[in-house]
Amino acid sequence: MADRKTYHHGALRQALIDGAKEILAESGHEQFSLNEVARRAGVSTAAPYRHFTNRDDLLSAVAEEGYRTLADDLEKATGLVGLGGAYVRFAHEHPGLFVTMFRSRPGGEASAAGEAAFGTLLRAVVAAQESGEIVSHASPELTARSIWATLHGLAVLHLQRPHERYGLGGEPEELAATTLSALLGVKPG
Amino acid sequence: MADRKTYHHGALRQALIDGAKEILAESGHEQFSLNEVARRAGVSTAAPYRHFTNRDDLLSAVAEEGYRTLADDLEKATGLVGLGGAYVRFAHEHPGLFVTMFRSRPGGEASAAGEAAFGTLLRAVVAAQESGEIVSHASPELTARSIWATLHGLAVLHLQRPHERYGLGGEPEELAATTLSALLGVKPG
């Protein structure tokens, strides 16, 4: 091992996170291996433990970056339907990362970036209510939470190949548009 | 090993499925171990391979039974809100099983029991439209799919402890009722 120039890697922590993302993109969450990440970074399998307490800690750091990327994607979107499309598309394009982000963690802590993403959704809902894009008699918070649940369920079911038959296999944007339209009567404009 | 009466177990296949459910209920999907299942059934770690091609095959059989239980629960529920509450409650009461049922399987096949569950949802949506419980301008199929996505997202997010703060930590029935109400304007009656 250690066929790199210097004994110390220099930026191992980020290299491990990047490598982990790579593996998640190639093979998915269930196939993820900490040893494989170390191998790709060109270090021993014990090295990651200098930067992360365990495998799950690394995955949490990866998830954190995922939340930031998702929040950015949602920021870029315009309109409620656009935001919904961006949410489902993120899951579509980064399925392994998406699963990692929302894996069930018994004692999982909250994520600052996750909060930011929800904040963006909330603002979009308020804007949609003000512009008349949607009509909801419930509070913006409840409406936002409900739409989030819908988008999240859409994203998760979309990743399930066997459920393609229910019409959940189409393009993310179309999926989000038709679904939000069916529930809220939003126009795809 | 083999401190049971007869050399052959007699009903090992079902015992393995039951044991797997037990482990999922106790420790969750991520902690599931095939060796542990064999140990609980009192057989060697190689024995399960006489009944299942691999670990994933056993989990699929477990998931199939889960789909049947879920379909039964949904059948028993009355009204769209009742059905939604039953869906989220199922996830709440059997989180490990729920995760196993909807884990991302690359080449996963469809489940007959899963179809039945969706059929029940579809009928409930049609009934709700006819009784005036909800007003949707979309087709029953699209509406049912959209509601399914909402309920599924609600269930998944409900299992995420860190997201309790968004109000997703309450009772399953209340969660389903307020969410469906916010999106469709259904009355909690």
Next chain:
DNA sequence: ATGCGATGTGAACGGCACTAACATAGCAGC
């Protein structure tokens, strides 16, 4: 009664997450 197929065993393989003891190097204070 026999023998064949179904079902279970024990021992092995490689891979995994993780740990402990040790090696190297960057850097701060003298």
Next chain:
DNA sequence: GCTGCTATGTTAGTGCCGTTCACATCGCAT
């Protein structure tokens, strides 16, 4: 510049995992 502390790396090992293979046992049809 030398010294030594601390951060960061390695090697070797532990125990568990999923899976396979050769072999043992037994139920059942002929």
